């Protein structure tokens with residue numbers, strides 16, 4: 163019999179598809195030494211008691227307490243790591259003014275590596291505590307600060323996709339915060355790719371470099387083209403913003419006489435490994451281009467309420483087979499919680515429908531799919547489902563109203579989506595490793 167790293171005994175929820183979350187009662191979820199779910203054993207299976215006993219003997223059994231449930235960890239598809247000190251602040255200006263007034267000055271401070279360390283330590287702890295097991299991060303322009311972020315993710319066990327932000331267009335970026343030239347933007351990106359690969363090798367951490375043009379306005383043509391070439395050369399994911407606001411959408415038309423998505427595609431930046439944030443202004447033709455390229459959208463519903471000028475059409479994108487996941491967009495979005503973003507995604511979709519877009523509404527099951535399978539598909543990772551062959555990324559979540567509300571599984575599920583706070587997330591695992599413990603070391607074992 164395989165010696166497991168971890169065996170969790172409990173009931174769990176996992177998305178079956180976009181429209182349905184499955185509930186599975188009492189099971190053993192067996193995690194192998196490489197952090198992959200090897201088997202899920204039902205209480206009615208013959209070897210349930212034997213496997214459980216071996217797990218007890220090996221001191222690797224974790225029992226989910228009554229009234230708590232195992233859920234897959236979440237993927238956050240859009241986080242600006244250096245904006246963490248600004249989360250919940252400075253949301254009083256439209257995107258372009260917000261960048262220049264508040265955000266570029268803040269990100270420029272990350273040349274100071276002590277500051278970077280302090281902020282990134284706090285951010286990663288907070289994300290893990292909120293059940294986020296995989297994050298797709300924009301760093302800052304400064305390569306060394308991005309390596310500090312990567313090291314902290316490695317130390318704390320956060321699976322991380324990280325990009326050195328490239329921005330070199332003197333017309334849209336300030337003197338104090340930009341890559342000096344296209345050549346510098348590209349060579350620093352390549353340095354970051356190589357140093358991250360070395361760190362991954364040295365630490366064994368799950369780190370991936372991401373090609374990161376901030377957005378079309380921030381970059382010269384040469385940088386956009388060079389980044390497209392680097393993405394191809396190293397076969398890497400790409401992240402940027404696309405049609406986030408009316409201003410950004412119009413900027414691409416004014417400069418290129420093309421839609422924002424078409425500009426990204428022209429430079430080789432809209433690939434099947436691309437994750438484009440926001441997309442509130444995407445047209446049907448843009449969605450068709452996303453589908454053709456198999457590119458994904460990071461839906462950031464809280465941030466979109468401030469900067470997006472409208473609600474992103476998640477159902478329309480999903481119906482066109484465009485991959486969609488959720489992003490907090492720290493700090494355009496004030497909350498580090500994907501739960502808060504699931505709730506906002508549902509509420510915003512209701513408003514979209516009420517304002518005349520038919521069949522726009524999202525359910526709790528839809529939002530949960532976006533937070534789990536949607537994000538994982540966008541990044542091509544086997545995460546977000548509790549199933550053999552998937553990464554053992556989990557959160558153990560307490561149902562606060564277990565004793566006074568319905569015990570129907572579909573209603574427990576909705577309660578978890580609507581009511582889970584950081585305090586209710588008792589433990590979080592990435593690839594079978596405990597990365598957040600809000601329960602005391604031996605409690606519940």
Ligand SMILES: O=c1[nH]c(=O)c2nc[nH]c2[nH]1
Pocket residue numbers: 242257261265376377403406465469491494
């Ligand atoms: O929400 C956003 N946050 C940013 O930092 C940013 N940069 C370009 N476009 C952006 N949108």
